[in-house]
Amino acid sequence: MSSEVQKGKKRGKAQYLGNAKRHKGGKQLEVGMQGILITCNMNERKCVGEAYSLLNEYGDLLYGAEKLGEKDDMASGSEEEEEDDDDVEVALKKEVDQIRTSTEKNLCRFQSVESGANNVVFIRTLNVEPEKLVHHILKDLFTTKKKKTRVILRMLPVTGTCRAFPEDLKKYAETFFEPWFKAPNKGTFQIVYKARNNNHMNRDEVIKDLAEIVGSLNPENKVDLSNPVFTIVVEIIKIVCCLSVVKDYTLFRKYNLQEVVKTTKEEFPQQPANDDKDKAQEQSKEEPVPATDT
Template identity: 30%
Template sequence: MSEGKRKFQGDDKKRKKKYRSDGTPIWGKRHVEGPGVWVSCVKGKEKQTVGEIYELFESVAAELWAKSEDKGVASHDSDAENEDANLSLEDQIANEISAMKRPRTHPEQRFANCQTNTPCVVFISCKPPVNPVDLVVKCIRNIEETGVTRTRYVHRLVPVSGTCVANLPEIQSLCQRVFGDFFDQHPDTKFKYKIELRVRNHTTIDRSTLIQHVAQSVPEGHTVDLENPKLFILVEVFKSICGISIVEDYYRLHKFNVMEIANGSKKPDAVAESRVGPATGKEEAGKGKTT
């Protein structure tokens, strides 16, 4: 009896409500941590997709967010070279041997793969200063300009500025944070917006209720426009996770579908080179379709 009571009290402590630094409560746990990017891909090629996305994102992020530590290393190497120039040959050789024995330091990884345990779906978490929206838009615009996807298995990229457990209190809290970060940068602009909701493997909250709660979190003065919106509020619900972001040109950029962007470019030869291959491309792409 006493053991059962102690066990219950222990469980009760584990259920104790947790709070963020801003005072909002945390209503659940999750394995997918945002901000990040949802990636839909060819079925059975999830592992390969993660590898090619790492390479693509690291390349684009290096252009957008040059790391300060990289600059520091370059400066240090330059100073070391200047010092070596004034040393004797024996001292220079001794310094090189010492440098070879010194443990190498690796810069912190910008991206991390979060397990989704679902075919055709990958989630890549992004660490500061990487902004998922800027990252995806840059990738898409590069494809639009060159016609080269630089990926073989990726279908679509969906950035999320933040994620939360898919329940109404957490979603409202996430909306307030994401919307605040965006609209505070445009205090004198009134936007027309549309909510783009995509729900997969989730039945707890119905679509109309979710859209209503997201719309209620948009600051006053901004209006809904289903025909010609300036902004698109992307709401991605996958299982027990909800992700939200704000983007522009979403329809013009084919909802960030990389192959549609490549096929619509003016460089058909480059598009052909970026595909999986003439013999297997169509077959594998068909396997990766999701609803």
Template identity: 30%
Template sequence: MGADNKSNGDCNKGKKRKHRYLPHNRPVKKGSYPLHPGVQGFFITCDGGRERQATNEAINLLDTFYEELVHGENSVAKTIKPSKPLNKITKFSDSESSSSDDESQDNAQHENEADEGEKTTAKKQCLETDASKCEKVDCDKTEEKPVDKLIEIEGKPIDKLIEAELEELGNRNKRHFVSLDSGCNGVVFIQMHKRAGDPGPTEIVQHMMRSAASTRKHMSRFILRVLPVEVTCYASEEEISKAIKPLISQYFPTEATTPQKFAVLYEARANTGIERMPIINSVAKSVPEPHKVDLNNPDKTIIVQIAKTICLVGVVESYKELAKYNLRQLTSPKA
């Protein structure tokens, strides 16, 4: 018996444990919201392993540039100023002010003290005499009655606005920008719930890139490229040809007075089953005349990104001039 147990133990030692291989060497998140067809948003590349930080940065950036487009670039919240200025005079021992300034400050202080003395005497007279005699004296009110009215913004009580904001934050469908799991390392997708009259993903991204190119202001640590996505569908030639028809008619109308030069950019991640050239040719053929292909100097670039089984399509302007929409390159100091 002892020999048999020993032999079994030796056999178990010789066996190797099976390793569990997880995507990107990380555990799979349960309950995550995957990228799916029929959404609009932003395709964002970042440093590998920094997807969570890049997601937070991207949502903050998109909120900022969305507000600039809607409310204007110079929209700044008004600061509340105190109703009564402070009359305190602060003197420093090391100050080199002239004697005339000191005398004027002393005179102003004496005048304030005199005014306060007159007010206190008037108050004492009001307390000692009858109410009928005090009507002619100008007495200051020492206590103010509390205001019972609720503070209102745009005709709505502030507490109702706070409740609505909290409810909106708790519901993903009501948030303006939410993240979806792309399933690819170094890729972040931010979905945009577009409302009527709001600027689209293309307008927001182009405003962001032009602002970055003009100011050269550092905006993020982890984000690389930010590309607008206006069409998402399954990654097949037939599905892509059907899904991009409204997009092509919007940016490349048949009855255009000035023909547009365009190029097609194709990139694929975590998908080796789809061929590159058939997709590029089908997208290029869907653009009607008089628009023509120009790979060197295009007016517009049709960007086709494939992430696993999902295809994402968007149209941008000045793609090469704006450093291929790379925020890090646009905001880096020039050599």
């Protein structure tokens, strides 16, 4: 192999992992973020690179190619000229709004931030539905059986985040669960729970509290550990609680990218659910799933 080809491969690898260098020492996972929580096998830097590659591929398919903002500059300039005589308070507010808009325009669709736990990567998302995107990825891998990652293990959407304290979680969950479980919406469900670097949340109490909230939104919501329509995923890291409600959790092997490509039709003859929340999922016939994650 020529030295030029080898250099080309090195450049390709560097470009592939380029953004991963920002993983260490960057912004941390915090309350208010949406995104995707990814577990990996030791190599976090490579995991970030794989995540960017995979998410950008499917993000472009679902949402179109990403375009960083460079518009509206002339428009904002003309507004400034028209409002030169504004008082100080209005001018200050306008400047703050412009800074916020400029910041939002230049944020990437996917951005790695510190998760706060080893072998866990968090990719913050902007203008993306994490639940829809991750389900689409897993559905495609399940269908095509094409292995696209090496170090990524599980990929879990994080639709909402709150402080990881019992009262904060209960208050947040009352509103968060409404799109799936508030009457007339309903569905069978299970709850899976995982805590990292946190010792002040009790697993059994969290599951009990969340199950009661789901039941209060519609008495027809029932726990089902065999064929749940929905799986409530609770992932706690330090003082941040990440929440999501996902479909096809067992069909997609607990959202494990390595295992989902191994699944055979003989093992799971049913079809994945539609990506839309408001479409009923077909009941799957699968092996019983524990109520909690391990």
